[in-house]
Amino acid sequence: MLSCRDCFSIVTAVTKSQAANIKPITDHGANVLYQHGTLALLVPGLLEGTTTIGELLTHGDTGIGTGEGLDGELIILDGVAYKVGSSGMAERVPSDFTMPFANVHRAAFQYQCSRADIGLEDLNKRIVEANGRANTFFSVIVHGTFSFMKTRAVIKQQAPYPTLVEVADRQATFLRHDVKGTMLGYFSPVMFHGAAVAGFHEHFLSDDRTFGGHVLDAVLDRGDIYSQVFDTLVQHLPVDDPEYRNHDFSQDPIAAAISRAEGDVKN
Numbered sequence: 001m002l003s004c005r006d007c008f009s010i011v012t013a014v015t016k017s018q019a020a021n022i023k024p025i026t027d028h029g030a031n032v033l034y035q036h037g038t039l040a041l042l043v044p045g046l047l048e049g050t051t052t053i054g055e056l057l058t059h060g061d062t063g064i065g066t067g068e069g070l071d072g073e074l075i076i077l078d079g080v081a082y083k084v085g086s087s088g089m090a091e092r093v094p095s096d097f098t099m100p101f102a103n104v105h106r107a108a109f110q111y112q113c114s115r116a117d118i119g120l121e122d123l124n125k126r127i128v129e130a131n132g133r134a135n136t137f138f139s140v141i142v143h144g145t146f147s148f149m150k151t152r153a154v155i156k157q158q159a160p161y162p163t164l165v166e167v168a169d170r171q172a173t174f175l176r177h178d179v180k181g182t183m184l185g186y187f188s189p190v191m192f193h194g195a196a197v198a199g200f201h202e203h204f205l206s207d208d209r210t211f212g213g214h215v216l217d218a219v220l221d222r223g224d225i226y227s228q229v230f231d232t233l234v235q236h237l238p239v240d241d242p243e244y245r246n247h248d249f250s251q252d253p254i255a256a257a258i259s260r261a262e263g264d265v266k267n
């Protein structure tokens with residue numbers, strides 16, 4: 001009988017060979033990541049909703065984002081958008097729901113590997129290693145049973161909006177055990193920290209579509225991992241939003257604020 005250590009090394013070997021085959025797929029624009037807004041514009045509190053779910057869905061069927069005033073954590077799966085607000089419960093959102101920031105793409109995920117009993121940090125590290133693509137945008141879906149899933153949702157803010165760091169303290173956190181669902185993540189290269197958060201940004205939705213949020217920590221009990229690599233980033237900006245047009249970003253602590261609000265802070 002194999003020990004856990006033996007199993008792990010076999011899985012790693014399989015992973016490397018399969019991950020090496022995961023390349024951008026140009027059919028149907030599946031090589032393109034579309035991003036509306038940047039995380040940097042949330043730093044000084046530019047939280048006005050400047051695109052809609054309806055508009056986003058013309059650029060893809062899969063994605064994550066946040067609502068106006070940081071109203072909840074959004075996840076789009078199979079063309080359907082769900083929001084997890086400060087109650088922790090997921091609800092569908094209408095096509096006129098507005099957002100200051102979102103990522104979306106056309107799903108064409110490829111199977112990468114299966115994993116069992118692995119923590120989020122270790123899992124993320126191994127996905128990047130197996131992909132060998134630390135300088136490339138890619139998306140990951142982890143579908144399976146999580147023995148523990150800790151998420152958060154920011155409490156909706158009203159104008160005049162606070163800064164991102166101030167809002168980071170106004171969040172509700174949720175914990176579920178043995179929950180089955182989908183974790184959808186986007187990986188951004190470190191050189192894009194500011195436009196996005198360097199590393200992974202992951203949201204979760206349970207299979208029964210009732211629970212989710214921005215993932216803070218998790219342990220995957222057993223699940224399958226799928227990756228999709230992008231070679232093109234379409235960066236859409238809210239060019240007609242007066243506050244965005246007039247804001248001076250030169251004094252904003254962009255990198256530090258994003259790391260604190262969206263990065264490895266596990267609170």
Ligand SMILES: [Zn+2]
Binds near residue numbers: 215
């Ligand atoms: Zn998030």
